[in-house]
Amino acid sequence: MAEGDRMHALVRRLYPLCRSITGDGLRETLAVVGEHLDLTVHEVPTGTQVLDWTVPQEWNIRDAHISRDGRRIVDFQALSLHVVGYSVPVDRTMPLSELRSHLHTLPEQPWLVPYRTSYYAPTWGFCLAQSTLDAMPDGDYEVVIDSTLEDGSLTYAEHVVPGQVEDEVIVSCHVCHPSLANDNLAGVAVAVELAKSLRNPYHTYRFIFAPGTIGAITWLARNDADKVKHGIVLACAGDRGSLTYKQSRRGDAEIDRVLAHVLRDRPHEIREFSPYGYDERQYCSPGYNLGVGSLTRTPYAGYPEYHTSGDNPDFVTPESMVDTLTVCREAVDVLDRNRRYVNLSPYGEPQLGKRGLYESLGGRSDAKDAQLAMLWVLNLSDGDHDLLAIADRARLPFPSVAAAADALHAAGLLKEA
Amino acid sequence: MAEGDRMHALVRRLYPLCRSITGDGLRETLAVVGEHLDLTVHEVPTGTQVLDWTVPQEWNIRDAHISRDGRRIVDFQALSLHVVGYSVPVDRTMPLSELRSHLHTLPEQPWLVPYRTSYYAPTWGFCLAQSTLDAMPDGDYEVVIDSTLEDGSLTYAEHVVPGQVEDEVIVSCHVCHPSLANDNLAGVAVAVELAKSLRNPYHTYRFIFAPGTIGAITWLARNDADKVKHGIVLACAGDRGSLTYKQSRRGDAEIDRVLAHVLRDRPHEIREFSPYGYDERQYCSPGYNLGVGSLTRTPYAGYPEYHTSGDNPDFVTPESMVDTLTVCREAVDVLDRNRRYVNLSPYGEPQLGKRGLYESLGGRSDAKDAQLAMLWVLNLSDGDHDLLAIADRARLPFPSVAAAADALHAAGLLKEA
């Protein structure tokens, strides 16, 4: 099966599971990912202090519905979005007039079911289409949420691809959203394929699958962030829109330059950092200020289907996920091959011809990329410019510049800075 | 009476007075301003050395006219612009052919009377409409300027609103122009209303009403400019054009950032500093280089009525002066509330929910300004960014950001840097 189809199949398989920031839906999700990658799964007990936060109680849900005359009108078994995340148990009959304050709809998108949670304030609720609500007559309804909210643990997982150096690149995906395909099963699927394809990379690559916010905070509380040199938060990786890269808080971190380069000749948008969105919020909090950006297609809250039942597996495409994956791989290539050199023959140009590096016939005006790349590398290898800066300045593809540097290095004309 | 009407009434009342850089017209003007504000009036004797300049002789004028057959053809009593400022006395009969070299008109605006002065070279002259001149037959005219140019003093005034700190913000208006409404009676009127409305400000606000150039130079010669932290030169504050802010010489002074922020969502123009215009020329001379910009509506020499009889009370409107005043007040608010904080919980986001600062229902995509403002303040309060920088970066209104900072500070999450 081709990559795109494999990723889409994974999205479809994970879609029905009821994920949240804790609980068995999250564990099952990580178990499925674990069929593809060696995962280290962590369980962090309820009550553990993590930075400014406390790991909450674990939430599990078995069933939920709103019924009338024994017929399920809103049914958690059909769509996990129907229950407000972290709803406390309920089992009552009540009139619609009382039930209403627990119902969430999208009046402007009457056919879609919204996604809502209440992690830190105990309550319960249902999400349903406005059209469903409109069709519900007054009268009594049976309201059941068969959930538990008890001490337990928060679950997250890591997959590490050891590199030639211990400096790490993290790829972080939130895995806490229930039946939402683009947000973030597509991100998970792209991360899985990316991880599978890494072979003896230069950096050590760490893939983090954790619930949003509290998961990233837990990871940061339990790890040494200093080893994280670069990172990408992957989300909304499969919709039909073009790619958007949101810069790290630094704005000029190497990962920011890498993604700008890789996206340069594609339709794309670069956004400045903002402290809203996904877990870049945590990685880029001012105490850490890591070089971690966020790669999405259409970004956070940028499409009408966002956080609704419209974000289903049909909303994401194999082609889009392959495109996101390709960009991730090109970024990895740049990150892993980017170096800073010093020209050892900096006075005038060295004579490339006598080293077999330059075409002998002069006068032609169509200098080749390979020759231009060598001249650029020689001219800018002053210890200040890395190869990426040279590729940007020369408007040449990074691989051409890296190949030129390799050839010049082999010829003894460069040394690493 | 509403503010706009009060300001327009003040413009009309001051309009007929014949102001100059010295003399009784200037004193009467300050006396009228003194009916609204507690003023300290300074008299600086002729001959006093002020920086590179010397306080000139005092000029006073009682009457002036060009008459023929006993009929006043050009009459100072009707319009103070008719006499060239600082004209020496004359009382002669002379033919038009001789008189002509003393007459100033605007051939391209034949119905308007120009404004001219000759402070530092003794001469006399009249300003009149070209149409008036065209109607003057050859022959003899009686020419009278009943003026005196004698040792006396230069007059300027200050109004101080004490603040919580001694650091000063100056608001400076030139008061030397005779019957010109926008330039600068509107500026005076806006300054008066602004001064009246300040209540226990953070900075100390000093309003300076002084003749242009020599007055500002005199003020600088007699005061410690080091206490001036910010300032605005107010002029042309009442015409129907949109606002223009001319930056201080520094270009990145806090006042420059404040005005850019306050004007951001209004029609406006920002101009770089130039050493021409009003008294920002003196405050921004390189030895002082103060953070003083200039706020006008249509700027210096930017409208056809500039320095002509067309700049009369009908040329300025209550609405425009209210708009200028509003911007001044917003600028004062930013200047007085702008602070630099340090996030005391900089590793990850602090949990705002447990402190009652964050909405409990998750999943909605319409995060409120107040919550965004808190996230921005936390993320950028690293000691480098002040609240104004955060408001600019977040594209949020300053008051939202300042309110968020107050809430976070009250919750113990911030300290002042």
Add this chain to the structure above:
Amino acid sequence: MAEGDRMHALVRRLYPLCRSITGDGLRETLAVVGEHLDLTVHEVPTGTQVLDWTVPQEWNIRDAHISRDGRRIVDFQALSLHVVGYSVPVDRTMPLSELRSHLHTLPEQPWLVPYRTSYYAPTWGFCLAQSTLDAMPDGDYEVVIDSTLEDGSLTYAEHVVPGQVEDEVIVSCHVCHPSLANDNLAGVAVAVELAKSLRNPYHTYRFIFAPGTIGAITWLARNDADKVKHGIVLACAGDRGSLTYKQSRRGDAEIDRVLAHVLRDRPHEIREFSPYGYDERQYCSPGYNLGVGSLTRTPYAGYPEYHTSGDNPDFVTPESMVDTLTVCREAVDVLDRNRRYVNLSPYGEPQLGKRGLYESLGGRSDAKDAQLAMLWVLNLSDGDHDLLAIADRARLPFPSVAAAADALHAAGLLKEA
């Protein structure tokens, strides 16, 4: 004869000579230039190590042709481009099928003869129009290149105009191209006229006429580059296009600012440095990193006639060369008069009127350039801004600003920083 005609006559006179990077064609060219300027001619023996390079053998050519039945079909005597530069001798009869691999044409420009060289790889070849080749029937051809490639020397020349200081400005022209008018006889002609017109300049001006690449490298190897403060590589100085300035590698060198200023109000293009083009490649190699830019009209490889027989004396015009020369002269004027001053009366404006530097009649809105220039010079003469920076900031012509500085200096208001 006017300048433009003189320059065009020089181009026409030099055009037929067969220049290369060594040899008698180059020497004859320098001899002609020497009729206009005092030249110091240098001969550097074959085998001399110059930086990373070695001076090659000297190439001389007396005759070359491809003939059939005694008739010259391709004739070096008619056009020096017909022989690949540095062709080794040949004297054979061979079938067209064998000859073909030695023939260079431009299939897309079938009427033009290309320019080709092979300095460092021994071979031989002919350049001809595709239309000529198309008309050559199969069969045997007599192929003659009467050349020698032997130990000798590389020739270059210098003309120095001593200045008031030893700091040097170099003007460098490549003189190695055979019959190509714009590239670079027009550059040589402009340099000659520029050199002739310099009178007691502030800087010392050094004109370098040397073969491309190896000539510049040889010059750099034999001279102290530290004395070179500014420089221009002149090429393509005569075509009908507008001017292009390519910045030095530094990008913010004084020469870059000078050319940007001089070109500001002309049609022009500014390009960032790239390590391809003319001898700025050598002067701007990272070890030297000199403040040397490149002035051309249509730049390197930017016109269809580039490096073809289409680049003949009709391709360049007297008017274009005069325009290039004018810009060079204005650049020299700025370079030589640019200074940094300190305002000695920096607190407030000094009173210019009492020094006779300011118009006495006030109120007019059409301040004159001369007065504005004085205000700008006073305001920005803080030791940081040079006159050029002031002219740029004020958007005034450099000569106005320099004249204002002279007047203020004479009045004792400025001192040199």
